[in-house]
Amino acid sequence: MVGSGRLGNKIVLQDVVNKTNKRAEMRKNCVLLKLTHPKSSAMLFPSGKVVCTGQFTEEGLKAAAQKVAQLLKHIDFHVSLSDFQLENVIGRADAGFRILVEELALRYPDVTTVCLPACT
Template sequence: MAKMNIENVVASTSLGQELDLNAIEDALDGAEYNPQQFPGLVYRLKEPKTATLLFRSGKVVCTGAKSLDDVKVAIGKVKEDLKKAKIEIAIDPKIEVQNIVASSDLEQEINLNTVAITLGLEKVEYEPEQFPGLVYRLDSPKVVVLLFGSGKMVCTGAKVPEAVVRAVQKIAAELRSASLMS
C-alpha cells in the first residue's frame, strides 16, 4: 500500500463578528495587512507552521497545516492572541475543512500514455506538452489526482484524510486490474 503524506490542510471558520484589521496588525507581532494588495490580514504562526488569513467580516482561513489537529491548534492560538490584544471573540469557532492536499507514491514508474487511454478520456486529462502529469478526476471520492510517470501522485479536493486513502487505493486497484502496475 502506497503511503500518503498530508502536505496542506485548508480550513475556514467565522469568528462571528467584524474585525478591525488595522488594530489587529498593530497588536500582533508578525501580522501583515496591506489592503491595497490583499483584503485580508495574514498572521503566520511558527508552531504549528501555518498562515491564517483574517478578514474584516470575521471570516478566517487557515492554510499550511499538516493535519486537522494543527488547524484546531492554530485557530485556537489566533483566538488566544486576539484575546491578549484585547479583542474578545465570543464564540467557539466551528472549523470546516475546505481542501486537503496530499502526496503519495506508487513506488514504480507508470506509462501515462497507456493510463490515459485505459482509464478513459472522460475523466482523464493528459497533455504532456502542457503539463507532465495526468489529471484524473474521481467521482467517489470526489477528488482530483495528479499522476506522474514516476508513480508519484498529488491528491487535492479531499475534505477528510480517508478520502485521499480511498482515492490512492482506487487508482492503484484500477492500474493493477488493467495490468499497468504490479
C-alpha cells in the same frame, strides 16, 4: 490541509497589523498571520472568518485557529472560535511513471472540471 472557522465578531484588520509586532501582514482584503507554534499561516477577514493552512492534521488546523483567537483576545478583540471545519486536503504520490494531465483531460472531459480545473 485548509480549515476555516468563525470568530464571532468583525475584525478591524489595521488594528491587528498595528498590535501584533510584525506577525501580521496586510493583504488586499485580509491579514496574513504567520504562526510559529503550531507552524502555520492564517488569513483573517474583516467579517471575522479565519482560514488556516500549513498543518497535516485536522487537530493541528484547529489548534492554529484557536491560537489566532487567543492572539486576538490578547490584543483586546472579543472573539471565540466556532463552526471550524476542514475545507480542503491535498495529497501527493509517486506513480512511478509520467502522467500527462492534458491527455487525461482530453480522454475524460466529464471529470476534467472537477479533478483537473487547470485543464479547462
